[in-house]
Amino acid sequence: MQTISNYNFKGKKALIRVDFNVPLNENFEITDDTRMRAALPTIKKVIEGGGSPVIMSHLGRPKNGPEEKFSLKPLVNHLSELLGGATVNIAPDCIGDEVKAMANNIKPGEVLILENLRFYKEETKGDEEFAKKLSEIGDCWINDAFGTAHRAHASTAVIAKFFPNDKMFGYLIESEVESLDKVVKNPQRPLTAIMGGAKVSSKITIIENLLDKVDNLILGGGMTFTFVKANGGNVGNSICEDDYIETAKTIQKVAKEKGVNLIFATDVLAADAFSNDANTKILPAKEIPEGWQGLDAGPESVESFKEVIKKSGTILWNGPVGVFEMETFAKGSVAVGEAVVEATKNGAFSLVGGGDSVALVNQFGFADGVSYISTAGGALLEYLEGKTLPGIAAVRGE
Ligand code: AMP
Numbered sequence: 527m528q529t530i531s532n533y534n535f536k537g538k539k540a541l542i543r544v545d546f547n548v549p550l551n552e553n554f555e556i557t558d559d560t561r562m563r564a565a566l567p568t569i570k571k572v573i574e575g576g577g578s579p580v581i582m583s584h585l586g587r588p589k590n591g592p593e594e595k596f597s598l599k600p601l602v603n604h605l606s607e608l609l610g611g612a613t614v615n616i617a618p619d620c621i622g623d624e625v626k627a628m629a630n631n632i633k634p635g636e637v638l639i640l641e642n643l644r645f646y647k648e649e650t651k652g653d654e655e656f657a658k659k660l661s662e663i664g665d666c667w668i669n670d671a672f673g674t675a676h677r678a679h680a681s682t683a684v685i686a687k688f689f690p691n692d693k694m695f696g697y698l699i700e701s702e703v704e705s706l707d708k709v710v711k712n713p714q715r716p717l718t719a720i721m722g723g724a725k726v727s728s729k730i731t732i733i734e735n736l737l738d739k740v741d742n743l744i745l746g747g748g749m750t751f752t753f754v755k756a757n758g759g760n761v762g763n764s765i766c767e768d769d770y771i772e773t774a775k776t777i778q779k780v781a782k783e784k785g786v787n788l789i790f791a792t793d794v795l796a797a798d799a800f801s802n803d804a805n806t807k808i809l810p811a812k813e814i815p816e817g818w819q820g821l822d823a824g825p826e827s828v829e830s831f832k833e834v835i836k837k838s839g840t841i842l843w844n845g846p847v848g849v850f851e852m853e854t855f856a857k858g859s860v861a862v863g864e865a866v867v868e869a870t871k872n873g874a875f876s877l878v879g880g881g882d883s884v885a886l887v888n889q890f891g892f893a894d895g896v897s898y899i900s901t902a903g904g905a906l907l908e909y910l911e912g913k914t915l916p917g918i919a920a921v922r923g924e
Pocket of ligand 1: 723748821822
C-alpha cells in the first residue's frame, strides 16, 4: 500500500479529502479551527514534496445545490495564515474544465481549495460519474477525513477506484487508525474500557463488540441504572431505559461467559433535583428512593474504578461517569481522568474519544496527559463497533 511518507509528490496535483466542516458564526468567522489544523501536516507534506495540494471538503448540509452560506470561501484566508502565508485560492466549483485549468496552474507552494463537494447531491450518493470528474482534477488522492470515513461518498471512498496506484491515507487518518488499532487490534493487556454517558441504547453495539476484546469494562454514568434495575435494585428517579433491561441482563451474562470483569458503580452521589444546587447524598446505587436520582459515581465506586484503571495496559475512555457539566457532579469523572493520566504516565496507552469525553478532557486539563484524543464522532464509534469504514477500506483496496 502506498503511504504519504514514501510517495513522490514532485510535480503532482494531490487531491486531499479533508474534513474542513468547521463551525462558523453568523459573520462567517471560524469559531473552532481544530479540523483545519489537524489536516496541516498532510498539506505541508505535499508542498514540501514539490506537489500541489488541491483541497476538497464539505461544509454544512446544503440541500439544493450551491448556497453562499455553505461556501468554503471563509476558510481561504485562515488556511493561508495556518500555512505561514502561503497563497491559497478557491475554485468556483469542485468539478469541471475551469477547475481543472486552475489546478493545472497551481504554482509550487500554492494551494487550491475546491468549492463545497455537497453542492452536488452526487457526493453523498457516492455517484461514480461524479467521483470520476473529481478524480480528473488530480494525479493522486489522499484521504485525510477520518470524520467522514464511515461514509461511502464520492470523495471519501468511490474516487479510490480511479487511483489504483496513487491513493493513500493522510497523516490524520493514519494516526487515528494506528491509535485505534492499539486498542482494538493489539492492545497491551489488561485492556480496560470505560464507558460512560447517558444511555445504554446509544452505546450498546460498542459494548457488545468490546466484550470480545476487553479484560475490564467499567460501566458508569446514567447507563448504570438500567443495569441496577435489571438486577432488581431501586433506581428512584435516575435515568433508566426500561426497554434495555433485557439487554443489560444479556450483557452481564455474556461478560461472565467471556471472562470480562464488569465494574459498575456500587454507590452514587444522588440528588433531589437535576441541578447543581440540589440537595445531595451518597447512596448505594441499588437503593435510591423516589424523588432522588444518581448523578455521579460515589466515592466507593470511584475507588474501584481507579484501582482497575491504574493496573491497565491500555485504556479506552468514552463518556463521563456523571453529569460533569455541573460542578457538583463532576468529581467522579475528574477522578477517572486523573487515574487515566496516572496510568498513562506509568506506560499505559490511553485513547479518549467521543464528543463529550473530548470536552471533558479539555475542560479539566487532561488533554496532555492522555496518549490520544480522537475527535471523530460517528467514524470512531463505528470503528469501535467493529464495522468496516468505507473510507479506510477504499484506500486499503479491501
Ligand atoms: P453520551 O453523549 O452518551 O456520552 O452522554 C454524555 C452525557 O451523559 C453527559 O452530558 C452527562 O451529563 C450525561 N450523564 C452522565 N451521567 C449521567 C447520569 N448519572 N444521569 C444523567 N445523565 C448523565
